[in-house]
Amino acid sequence: MTRIYNFSSGPAVLPEPVLRRAQEAIWDLDGTGIGVLEHSHRGKAFMAVLERTEARLRALAGIPDSYAVLFLQGGASTQFFQVPMSFLAGRDGATADYCHTGIWSKKAIAEARRFGAVHVACSSEADQFRHIPAAAETTWSSAPAYVHFTSNNTIYGTQWTSEPAAPAGAPLVCDASSDIFSRPIDVTKYAMIYAGAQKNLGPSGVTLVIIRKDFLETGSRDLPAMLQYRTHAGEQSMFNTPPTFGIYIIGEVAAWIAEQGGLAAMDERNRAKAKLLYDYLDTSRLVRGTVRADSRSLMNVVFRCVDERLEPELVARATARGLDGLKGHRTVGGMRASLYNAFPIEGVRALVDFLRELEAERS
Amino acid sequence: MTRIYNFSSGPAVLPEPVLRRAQEAIWDLDGTGIGVLEHSHRGKAFMAVLERTEARLRALAGIPDSYAVLFLQGGASTQFFQVPMSFLAGRDGATADYCHTGIWSKKAIAEARRFGAVHVACSSEADQFRHIPAAAETTWSSAPAYVHFTSNNTIYGTQWTSEPAAPAGAPLVCDASSDIFSRPIDVTKYAMIYAGAQKNLGPSGVTLVIIRKDFLETGSRDLPAMLQYRTHAGEQSMFNTPPTFGIYIIGEVAAWIAEQGGLAAMDERNRAKAKLLYDYLDTSRLVRGTVRADSRSLMNVVFRCVDERLEPELVARATARGLDGLKGHRTVGGMRASLYNAFPIEGVRALVDFLRELEAERS
Numbered sequence: 001m002t003r004i005y006n007f008s009s010g011p012a013v014l015p016e017p018v019l020r021r022a023q024e025a026i027w028d029l030d031g032t033g034i035g036v037l038e039h040s041h042r043g044k045a046f047m048a049v050l051e052r053t054e055a056r057l058r059a060l061a062g063i064p065d066s067y068a069v070l071f072l073q074g075g076a077s078t079q080f081f082q083v084p085m086s087f088l089a090g091r092d093g094a095t096a097d098y099c100h101t102g103i104w105s106k107k108a109i110a111e112a113r114r115f116g117a118v119h120v121a122c123s124s125e126a127d128q129f130r131h132i133p134a135a136a137e138t139t140w141s142s143a144p145a146y147v148h149f150t151s152n153n154t155i156y157g158t159q160w161t162s163e164p165a166a167p168a169g170a171p172l173v174c175d176a177s178s179d180i181f182s183r184p185i186d187v188t189k190y191a192m193i194y195a196g197a198q199k200n201l202g203p204s205g206v207t208l209v210i211i212r213k214d215f216l217e218t219g220s221r222d223l224p225a226m227l228q229y230r231t232h233a234g235e236q237s238m239f240n241t242p243p244t245f246g247i248y249i250i251g252e253v254a255a256w257i258a259e260q261g262g263l264a265a266m267d268e269r270n271r272a273k274a275k276l277l278y279d280y281l282d283t284s285r286l287v288r289g290t291v292r293a294d295s296r297s298l299m300n301v302v303f304r305c306v307d308e309r310l311e312p313e314l315v316a317r318a319t320a321r322g323l324d325g326l327k328g329h330r331t332v333g334g335m336r337a338s339l340y341n342a343f344p345i346e347g348v349r350a351l352v353d354f355l356r357e358l359e360a361e362r363s
Numbered sequence: 364m365t366r367i368y369n370f371s372s373g374p375a376v377l378p379e380p381v382l383r384r385a386q387e388a389i390w391d392l393d394g395t396g397i398g399v400l401e402h403s404h405r406g407k408a409f410m411a412v413l414e415r416t417e418a419r420l421r422a423l424a425g426i427p428d429s430y431a432v433l434f435l436q437g438g439a440s441t442q443f444f445q446v447p448m449s450f451l452a453g454r455d456g457a458t459a460d461y462c463h464t465g466i467w468s469k470k471a472i473a474e475a476r477r478f479g480a481v482h483v484a485c486s487s488e489a490d491q492f493r494h495i496p497a498a499a500e501t502t503w504s505s506a507p508a509y510v511h512f513t514s515n516n517t518i519y520g521t522q523w524t525s526e527p528a529a530p531a532g533a534p535l536v537c538d539a540s541s542d543i544f545s546r547p548i549d550v551t552k553y554a555m556i557y558a559g560a561q562k563n564l565g566p567s568g569v570t571l572v573i574i575r576k577d578f579l580e581t582g583s584r585d586l587p588a589m590l591q592y593r594t595h596a597g598e599q600s601m602f603n604t605p606p607t608f609g610i611y612i613i614g615e616v617a618a619w620i621a622e623q624g625g626l627a628a629m630d631e632r633n634r635a636k637a638k639l640l641y642d643y644l645d646t647s648r649l650v651r652g653t654v655r656a657d658s659r660s661l662m663n664v665v666f667r668c669v670d671e672r673l674e675p676e677l678v679a680r681a682t683a684r685g686l687d688g689l690k691g692h693r694t695v696g697g698m699r700a701s702l703y704n705a706f707p708i709e710g711v712r713a714l715v716d717f718l719r720e721l722e723a724e725r726s
Binding site: 225227 | 365366367369376385386391395400402436438443559561588603605606687
């Protein structure tokens with residue numbers, strides 16, 4: 001069977017060499033005679049997988065020893081409550097600042113409000129989330145317990161080009177689920193970065209958490225063991241049985257990224273892919289981008305037909321052509337092309353060619 | 364590479380036909396041109412996987428429509444706190460009853476105590492957990508909020524032969540992580556059954572929860588969305604991105620169990636496998652079982668050498684022979700042979716042959 005171009009927003013396309021290695025590992029991991037799904041998490045073979053995965057991630061992003069690298073479960077949706085439960089609840093007078101740039105930040109804010117005071121430092125809601133708020137649109141509270149932002153917004157197709165200019169000393173917490181390891185990152189600017197794996201890193205079901213050790217130690221102790229970051233940091237993510245296969249895949253994806261040249265090379269590739277499509281959108285009479293130019297995501301390109309009635313046909317014909325997953329999120333409609341690390345530039349060319357054909361047909 | 368006999372206590376051996384199908388699905392799921400790890404959880408292909416998985420589980424265990432079948436994350440360790448957080452916390456005068464049969468119940472009890480009054484209705488701790496408490500050893504509180512037990516104890520090698528005789532009307536909650544679907548089960552006796560998948564069902568990273576709908580509706584609403592069972596029941600486990608690959612594997616394992624003849628056939632096979640090993644242990648001069656005969660687990664056979672100094676050599680020689688994962692849990696020492704559904708009877712024969720040889724060598 002020929003594989004097709006998968007523009008899905010997540011779970012999403014993975015590098016084919018990783019899939020080939022995974023096929024072998026499912027039957028027999030590293031010549032052990034036991035498959036990767038079947039190895040005890042406490043055995044030598046899986047411990048080697050865990051350690052090499054962590055080492056590869058640390059090398060890729062330059063994660064210092066002062067940060068723990070954790071493999072958790074429950075996705076970003078679990079981090080939405082675990083962060084305020086740990087770092088906001090029960091602190092008199094504390095306020096957490098949130099940058100509101102879409103549905104994911106909305107959910108994070110809603111969970112945080114269960115645990116304490118939340119200040120929405122900036123919001124692009126009035127603009128239907130079509131841009132990333134500038135510093136001039138942002139008001140921080142005094143001494144926030146932490147500052148939370150969503151680095152890339154899958155649904156609206158916006159992305160921060162750099163970290164928000166949070167007040168000095170405020171711990172910066174980032175939901176990087178949809179752009180982690182798509183470009184170089186200075187981890188030392190953050191107290192914590194978390195990401196569901198299912199876009200740039202691996203399958204769904206594993207959450208990568210990169211967290212400064214002195215920050216995690218400030219977390220509440222009045223919580224179930226599973227909800228304290230220190231529990232997992234103290235046991236190398238092995239307090240309970242971790243999602244072993246997901247960790248294995250992340251390790252293989254990290255090796256693949258390194259083979260491609262690391263995060264700088266990913267950034268270059270991702271810029272080239274997104275540029276192909278945005279350049280076409282900027283000149284097309286068929287389709288148009290929906291996001292302000294300075295806020296465009298390199299991961300998720302959201303666009304509409306100039307005549308929106310054409311959209312169902314466009315999506316159906318694209319699908320028939322082997323360009324899958326282009327239908328936009330139900331809340332915004334239109335189309336969305338997700339171009340994560342593993343998405344090949346040939347797929348973007350195929351999409352642009354298809355759109356050009358359709359445009360020619362219509363003119 | 365030849366696959367070897369994997370006696371691991373979990374993650375554990377999976378059926379080889381399932382692994383073969385998974386190898387194909389990783390490249391291309393059901394002829395879609397997209398691998399199972401890469402499909403959007405909201406797309407048609409994965410929705411079909413989710414629906415067939417649930418349907419197969421319902422058919423296997425006769426799960427009525429009055430129960431929800433949920434695929435969650437975080438393992439049994441998450442259920443240890445989510446259950447009392449939902450069904451014990453904030454209820455004046457409420458007490459939850461726990462049957463204490465080992466390390467897993469100990470952890471469950473510790474988490475429950477954060478949320479309310481816990482009554483240990485029975486305990487085999489004084490006996491180093493070498494038996495399952497009888498009704499005569501058990502004292503229930505009046506009208507417990509729920510009764511919790513661990514149906515199989517991986518570390519000690521004990522298993523309940525049937526449900527504890529809880530007071531009429533008390534919701535029965537079972538951690539069935541290590542024996543779920545190893546034998547027929549009358550789901551209607553339970554308010555809730557939960558199980559980490561990584562023994563009899565699939566890979567680590569997905570938790571199966573079977574919960575009566577009227578029971579789940581009694582759960583607290585003053586909790587993060589992710590920690591309310593109703594959230595997941597209301598969204599068919601799709602409130603957030605579920606662990607799609609784990610769900611796929613559970614579906615394939617369920618199909619395999621059905622092909623083998625269903626849960627009754629599993630029970631028959633599991634009894635035959637365990638009997639082979641227990642019969643040998645009962646007559647051996649080299650090794651002996653550690654568990655009271657009426658409480659022996661069909662899943663995890665725990666044994667010691669009569670001369671315990673021989674144990675490291677036994678384990679090392681077994682490993683060299685392709686009999687892997689026999690070393691007992693660090694808290695009890697000795698050996699443990701885990702014989703979950705997918706473990707083949709040939710492997711048990713190979714182990715008994717090996718032990719007989721060693722015994723002959725020593726006599």
